[in-house]
Amino acid sequence: MSDAPKEIMFAQACNMAMAKAMADDPKVILMGEDIADEQGGGVFKVTAGLSAQFGTDRVRSTPISEQAIVGAAVGSALVGYKPVAEIMLMNFITVAMDQIVNHAAKLRFMSGGQTSVPLTIRTTTGAGTGLGGQHSDMLEAWLAHVPGLKVVAASNPCDAYGLLYSSIMDPNPVIFIENTPTYFTKGPAPAPDHVVPLGVASVPREGSDISLITYSRGVAACHAVAEKLAGEGISCEVVDLRTIAPFDEKTVLKSVAKTKAAVVVHEAVKNFGTGAEISSRIHEELFSELKAPVGRVGSGYAPVPFSPTIEKAWMFSEDDIEREIRKILG
Amino acid sequence: MDDHQRSKALSDTQMADKDVLIDIFTRADLIMQSDIKFRKMIGAGQLQIVYYPVRGQEVVSSAMMAAINQEDYLVTIYRGLHDQLAKGIPSKELWAEFAGKMAGTCKGKGGPMHITHPETGVMVTTGIVGSGIPIANGLGLASQLDKDGKVTVCCFGDGATNIGAFHEGLNMAQVWKLPVIFLCQNNLYSEHTPMAFATSSETIKQRGDGLGMRSVRVNGNDASEMYAAAKEAVEYARAGNGPTLIEAMTFRFHGHLLGDTGHYIPEAEMEQALKDDPMPILRQQLLDIQVSEADIAAIEAKNKAIIDEAAQFALDAPYPPGDEYRIDVLDVEIAA
Numbered sequence: 059m060s061d062a063p064k065e066i067m068f069a070q071a072c073n074m075a076m077a078k079a080m081a082d083d084p085k086v087i088l089m090g091e092d093i094a095d096e097q098g099g100g101v102f103k104v105t106a107g108l109s110a111q112f113g114t115d116r117v118r119s120t121p122i123s124e125q126a127i128v129g130a131a132v133g134s135a136l137v138g139y140k141p142v143a144e145i146m147l148m149n150f151i152t153v154a155m156d157q158i159v160n161h162a163a164k165l166r167f168m169s170g171g172q173t174s175v176p177l178t179i180r181t182t183t184g185a186g187t188g189l190g191g192q193h194s195d196m197l198e199a200w201l202a203h204v205p206g207l208k209v210v211a212a213s214n215p216c217d218a219y220g221l222l223y224s225s226i227m228d229p230n231p232v233i234f235i236e237n238t239p240t241y242f243t244k245g246p247a248p249a250p251d252h253v254v255p256l257g258v259a260s261v262p263r264e265g266s267d268i269s270l271i272t273y274s275r276g277v278a279a280c281h282a283v284a285e286k287l288a289g290e291g292i293s294c295e296v297v298d299l300r301t302i303a304p305f306d307e308k309t310v311l312k313s314v315a316k317t318k319a320a321v322v323v324h325e326a327v328k329n330f331g332t333g334a335e336i337s338s339r340i341h342e343e344l345f346s347e348l349k350a351p352v353g354r355v356g357s358g359y360a361p362v363p364f365s366p367t368i369e370k371a372w373m374f375s376e377d378d379i380e381r382e383i384r385k386i387l388g
Numbered sequence: 389m390d391d392h393q394r395s396k397a398l399s400d401t402q403m404a405d406k407d408v409l410i411d412i413f414t415r416a417d418l419i420m421q422s423d424i425k426f427r428k429m430i431g432a433g434q435l436q437i438v439y440y441p442v443r444g445q446e447v448v449s450s451a452m453m454a455a456i457n458q459e460d461y462l463v464t465i466y467r468g469l470h471d472q473l474a475k476g477i478p479s480k481e482l483w484a485e486f487a488g489k490m491a492g493t494c495k496g497k498g499g500p501m502h503i504t505h506p507e508t509g510v511m512v513t514t515g516i517v518g519s520g521i522p523i524a525n526g527l528g529l530a531s532q533l534d535k536d537g538k539v540t541v542c543c544f545g546d547g548a549t550n551i552g553a554f555h556e557g558l559n560m561a562q563v564w565k566l567p568v569i570f571l572c573q574n575n576l577y578s579e580h581t582p583m584a585f586a587t588s589s590e591t592i593k594q595r596g597d598g599l600g601m602r603s604v605r606v607n608g609n610d611a612s613e614m615y616a617a618a619k620e621a622v623e624y625a626r627a628g629n630g631p632t633l634i635e636a637m638t639f640r641f642h643g644h645l646l647g648d649t650g651h652y653i654p655e656a657e658m659e660q661a662l663k664d665d666p667m668p669i670l671r672q673q674l675l676d677i678q679v680s681e682a683d684i685a686a687i688e689a690k691n692k693a694i695i696d697e698a699a700q701f702a703l704d705a706p707y708p709p710g711d712e713y714r715i716d717v718l719d720v721e722i723a724a
Contacts, residue, residue, distance in 0.1 A: 087533070115533060121563060126522045126556035133526015133540075136511050137461075139533075141526075156553070160516050161523060169504035170495035171716040173511065205717050229719040304718075 062247060069104045069241040071215035071248065072180070075222035076105065076142060078250065080112050083140060086226055087116045089127055090144025090180075094119040101146060102182065102241055124150050128157035128179065135177040136165065140226055148183035148235065149192050151201075162231040163206035178225045182236035184275060185325065185373050191361035194238075196274075196326035201233050202303035202335070208256055209303040211235040213277035215245040217300055220254030228256055237275050259306035261313060265295035268383055269313040271336055272323040273299040276374070280323055283379045292387065302332055307339060314340050314348075321353040321382045325374050328356025353382040404612040406677050408454060412611045413670050413684070415450035418691045419470045420667050422479070425695050426469070426486070430646055434703065435487055437500055440467035441642035444609075447666040448573050448636045449474040451614035452541060455622050461527045461540040463512045463520040466501040467640075471543050476508040479698035489705035496708045497716065517578075518548040521557030521570065528566035528631070539625045540568045547578020549592050555599070558633065562601045565630035569621045570596070572633065573608060575640040580652045596633030608636025609666035611673065639664070 066074070079086045088105060092098050097119045099106030109117035120127050124145055131141035145151050151158065158179070166174045185194040202209045208230050212218035218236070225232040262277065263284055270280040277298045284294035297313050299305050314320045320340055322333035337352040358372040404412070423443045429435045445467075453462075453474035464471040472482060477493065485492025486500045493505045501515035511527060514520045524542035531538040548554055549572060561568050572592045576583045589595055596603030602624065606617045614636055621632035639661040643650035650658070674684055714722040 118564075121556070121560055123556035123560055125519075125553050126525065126560040129519070129522020129553070129557065130526040130529055130560065133463075133511075133523040133528070134530045134533075135526070136523070137527060137530045139526075139530055156516055156519055157522060161512070161514065161519060165504070165512065166718075167716045168494060168498040168502040169716075170493070170497045172494065172504050172506055174719065208718075 064247055065244040066215050066247045067242050067244050068215045068218050068236070069102060071219040072104050072222055072236060073106065073108065075219045076108060076226070077111065079140075079223055079226040080108065080116065083227070085138055086140045086142065087118070087134065088142045088144065089118040089120050089130060091122055091146050092119055093117060093144055100144065102238070104236070104241075105144065124153035125157050128154040128162065131177045131179070132157055132162050132165070132175055135175045136173050140176050140178075142178045142180060142226055145179055145181040147193050148181045148197050149195050151179070151181055151197060158201070158207070158231075159204050163204045166230075167206060174229055175231045176229045178222075178232045178234055180222070180234045180236060182238045182241070184237045184239045185357070185362045185369060186239050188364060188366060188369065189362075190364040194362040196324065198233075198235060198302050199326060199330060199332045202332055206231065207303065208232040208301065209235070210256060210301050211237075211274040212300060213274055213298050216248045216252065217254055217260070217298075219248040220252045221256070221300060223253055224256050232256070235274065240275055240278070254300065257301045257304055257306055259300055259309040260298045261295060261309065262298055263294065263296040265293035265317065267293045267317055268319040268321065268387060269295045269297055269310075269317045270321050270323055270379070271297045271299065271310055271313075273302060275325055276323040279374070279376050279379060283376050283383065287380065287383065292383070294383065305336065310336065310340065311343050314344055318347050319349045319386050321355060321379065321386065323355045323374065323379055326356055327359060328354055329359050331356050350386045350388070353386050355379050355382050403677070404615045406679065408615060409611055409670070409674060409677065410679060410687070411454045412447065412450045412615060413674055414687050414691070415453065415474045416446035416667060416670060417688055418479070418694065419446040419450065419473045421688070421691050421695050422469060422473060425699055427646055429699065437486060439500065439646040440644065441640070441646055442467060442470040444639045444641035444661065444665070445470050445573055445575060447611050447670060448571070448608035448614055448638050449543065451608075451611050452571055452618045455615055455618035456539060456541060458508055460538050461509045461511050461524070462543070463514070463524040463527065463540065464510070464543040465513065465517070465520060465545070465548070466515045467545070468503060468513045468543070469500070472503050472505070472510055472513070475510050477503070477505045477510055479694050480701045481505070483698040483702035484705050487702040487705070488707060489702060490708040491701070491705040495712060497712065518544060518551035518553040520544060521548070521553050522560075524568050524570075525557055525561050525564070525566055528561065528568040529564065531567050532564070537626055538567070539622055541571055542568055543571045543573060545578060546572060546574040546576065546583050546587065546592055547581070548572070549595055550578070550586060558596065558599045558601055558631070561631040562599055565628065567625035567628070568631045569618070569625060570631060570633045572635045573638055574635050575638050577640060577644070577653065579644045580648070582652070592635040593633065596635075601631055601633050603633040603635070605635040606637065608638040609664065609669070611666070611670050641665075
């Protein structure tokens with residue numbers, strides 16, 4: 059593989075992970091709207107070439123029927139398949155919530171472990187592209203609240219490859235959240251056998267003054283702020299959760315026990331977001347050691363706005379992160 | 389139904405084989421007796437569960453399941469006791485699950501609305517109206533890809549045809565020609581609401597027709613007619629032709645759930661339905677084709693013994709330990 063590219067895009071990484079999973083296991087099948095090559099290989103081309111390689115029996119374009127897509131994935135998963143359902147945009151997951159919440163998440167439990175649902179739902183989202191209120195929401199907190207579901211969000215192509223492969227092979231239902239605005243951002247390419255286990259966070263930047271706990275696009279924003287503040291002698295540690303549910307509490311607590319300060323950063327609306335849970339868990343375990351209460355950065359309490367001026371004002375930003383860090387470190 | 393009507397009904401449809409009718413009766417009687425026993429025990433306070441009676445719908449599922457094999461799949465709904473018994477779930481495990489016991493099919497973690505028993509092909513019982521339909525497609529898709537020759541039977545009521553999942557699911561099944569039999573047990577009431585009040589089409593069959601699916605409407609309470617329709621749909625699916633929607637006309641002799649008096653069902657309608665009770669009719673049909681009273685009584689006695697044993701087993705069996713809630717959420721146990 060000496061001619062393999064040194065850098066690849068996020069979307070390519072997802073494509074490669076699915077190709078590897080399909081090659082490794084004949085029970086891996088894909089379904090979703092427009093995903094086969096004849097229909098364009100997906101609206102963002104993430105599945106491009108896969109139907110040519112594996113056939114349209116295994117890479118199936120579907121009607122625009124989100125609950126039928128997830129239902130078909132649930133049913134085939136019950137009898138030995140490892141389906142990957144693409145729900146084009148995260149907002150469309152709302153149409154399939156019954157299948158996800160009442161069935162995918164619960165059938166293992168309600169059957170007393172007689173059946174299981176090893177399905178992966180890939181979906182993409184993210185604000186900042188002027189798509190307005192119904193094509194950009196980050197809804198991970200809804201899903202993380204449901205016992206029985208795993209929720210994963212990668213921040214770079216290499217992790218996307220390793221995490222998506224693990225998600226597909228995981229015996230539990232996994233929601234794999236991709237980020238539309240950074241689909242075509244490049245990063246180091248993974249080795250073909252690169253795997254990232256679910257439930258394990260990474261610490262891509264070590265620091266001593268404060269822990270920035272984040273995932274998905276928040277990681278790049280935290281890196282940028284950390285870089286800027288390093289010039290002033292403020293040392294930030296960045297923790298990339300990678301798996302939101304169940305989150306790697308051990309790594310988070312270890313980091314905060316060291317820095318004694320933390321900000322949780324995400325693009326999703328701050329109110330009742332995943333940041334509240336993570337912040338609370340830190341307080342429960344490390345309250346007396348903290349220099350200040352854990353801070354939270356998220357987007358505003360409003361639907362994702364359309365006009366760029368409002369969207370920018372609404373969205374979480376590097377400025378917000380920096381302000382929160384300065385507030386905490388006083 | 390008087391004798392004249394009965395003989396006319398028999399001549400109108402092709403009579404099923406004697407053995408098939410005995411098989412259907414054996415399943416249906418087990419269902420009827422189980423339903424009666426459940427209602428009695430709940431009424432006496434021996435079981436504290438929400439129960440959705442199935443009296444009146446025994447023949448539909450018995451004839452359907454008599455037309456498929458144990459390894460074929462079933463997806464059903466909260467009013468599912470008749471489907472589950474007809475499909476062959478052992479009574480002891482089923483009763484124990486209804487009672488919330490560790491020896492139940494699902495270790496007491498599913499309960500009456502969520503029965504699963506893969507050994508007999510019962511893959512999902514859902515408490516969400518219409519939701520089984522998209523899942524049945526997935527089972528059918530697996531069979532289609534595996535070329536294993538299995539069919540999936542998906543049971544639901546007339547009320548489910550007013551929810552989006554029905555339309556999405558049937559459309560996809562038809563587009564993909566999946567080996568799924570959609571069995572709409574039309575008992576004319578969605579919960580408390582009569583069909584005409586909430587359903588725009590005159591029949592459910594019309595909805596299948598509109599989706600381009602092979603669709604039939606039969607008297608589900610007539611064992612031979614129901615069996616013939618089931619058999620045909622199964623052969624059609626196994627041959628790779630795709631799904632069938634069967635609208636099986638039937639009736640529910642009790643309220644939506646036990647305790648609901650069914651006051652919204654007009655007296656005359658209920659009276660007629662009881663007169664058309666499929667169970668005495670089927671029993672008489674057996675006598676008509678020279679099955680002896682003694683043989684029928686033996687079937688009934690055997691069913692009664694099975695049920696009595698299962699009910700006692702369910703009462704005596706221990707509840708699951710509380711910690712069981714941490715198991716089967718994910719593939720690994722959740723830490724306390």
